[in-house]
Amino acid sequence: MTAAGTTSPGVPTTPGPLDRRRPRLFLASGLAFVALAGTVGASHRFPHDARALDVGGVLLLLVAPFVVAFSLRRRVTAVVVTVAALGVYVLAGYPLGPVFGSTEGVLVALVLSGSARSGRIAAWSGLGALAVVVPSAFTARDEPFPSPAAVAGGLAWSCVLLLLAGALRGRFDRLAERRARAREAADRREHDAVTAERLRIARELHDVLAHSLSAISVQAGVGLHLLDRDVEQARSALTQIRSTSRDALDEVRSVLGIVRSDDGAPAGGPVAPGAGRDAATVAGPRAGDTDDPEGAGPAPRAPTWTLDALPRLVDEFTVPGGPVATLDDSLDPATRAQVPPHVAGVVYRVVQEALTNARRHATGASRVDVRVGADPSGGGAVLVRVSDDGPGAAVGGAAPSSGYGLRGMRERVKAVGGVVRRGPRVDGRQGFEVEARLPLASPKLSGAGRPLPPRAPDSSGGEDR
DSSP: OOSSSSTTTTOOOOOOOSSSSSHHHHHHHHHHHHHHHHHHHHHHHHHTSSSOOOHHHHHHTTTTHHHHHHHHHHHHHHHHHHHHHHHHHHTTTTTTTTTTHHHHHHHHHHTTSSSSHHHHHHHHHHHHHHHHHHHHHHHHHHOOOOOHHHHHHHHHHHHHHHHHHHHHEEEEEEEEHHHHHHHHHHHHHHHHHHEEEEEEHHHHHHHHHHHHHHHHHHHHHHHHHTTTTTTTHHHHHHHHHHEEEEEEHHHHHHHHHHSSSSSSSOOOOOOOOTGTOOOOOOOOTTTTTOOTTTTTOOOOOSOOOOOOGGGHHHHTTOOOTSSEEEEOOOOOOOHHHSOHHHHHHHHHHHHHHHHHHHHOTTOOEEEEEEEEEEEEOOSSEEEEEEEOTTSSOOTTOOOOOHHHHHHHHHHHHHHOOOOEEEEEEETTTTTTTEEEEEEESSOOOOOSSSSSOOOOOOOOOOOOO
């Protein structure tokens, strides 16, 4: 079914104004009252010109109101029964009165109910039948036929009524179509919002869990390897596992706390990883929040990813026997103060995802360099570059296809108006590189009022790398 409420072109299924029982009963009652009262009045006014109104005449007068109340959906039956009743009434010689008005009421009701197309066909067919049956009934009862002017006037009046009813039905259908489209648009917006929120939560949880679990896996391997040879190093690895898992718990609780907040906005300032164990957030715990078994305290109500948390993130990457990670943060204080919180969060997540992929895929790498600074090409942007020296991507080779992590990274960067490039290092050295350019200004406009141009095209492809 389309937004217009049709199952096929030209056949609307939008309910008409008389498809509800109450309007039909109201119209039927009005037709019955007018027909009976008008006919009784006509019989008293012209007592010698017609047959006295008896039970049979009353029943014939009530056929049209009955059809309006109970039989409009059966188009052919409604037309045949109504026209036949009128023909019998005229043929029997009962007072005419407003009996023709009741029949016209049925034709109008047909237009205003059910399918608009079938209603119009039935109504105009009924009017044609009236033009044949009524003169035939007058002829059969051997009475003078009304003047041609009276017949033409009656038919013209009936045509005007049907045209007005058709126009009213068309306006009603257009309004119903607009309402249906508005409902569809609202449902679509709600569905899109729910989908976007679901993807946002999935990205957050992926970033937290993928990074933390990969770090725990590496540290567990180191601990098992050194357990019998270097107890202190093994103890350090286990301590790091405990710290990483508790940080991950803090971040997951932070994400869930923001999702559960009434307005979706964080209630306090940024919280660095691990801060949930030592201090409550500015807003304090929500009602119903409980301390975790490890003593992590209330769930943080603000993001745990900030520029100030980058050193710890990079330091935790380095483990015995693995690549060494270094951080070169060249942002000056003035530029750092201009970085909006949501952009800082994207910087943190880009570095986190790049380190996670380096840990998982940069086999043979000895170092991972993280650089964060102002974009040298200008334009008011932060440039993030994470590169390793592993042999996983040859110079000039194609970037691997996209996994969930890189897809989420691309979506995050795009959401703040930035661009991301991933692939072989641009300096020609061996290794893989992720570079993101994030504007400090609005995602829509730069300081000059124009869209920020991309520094490098986004490459697609691959498993998480």
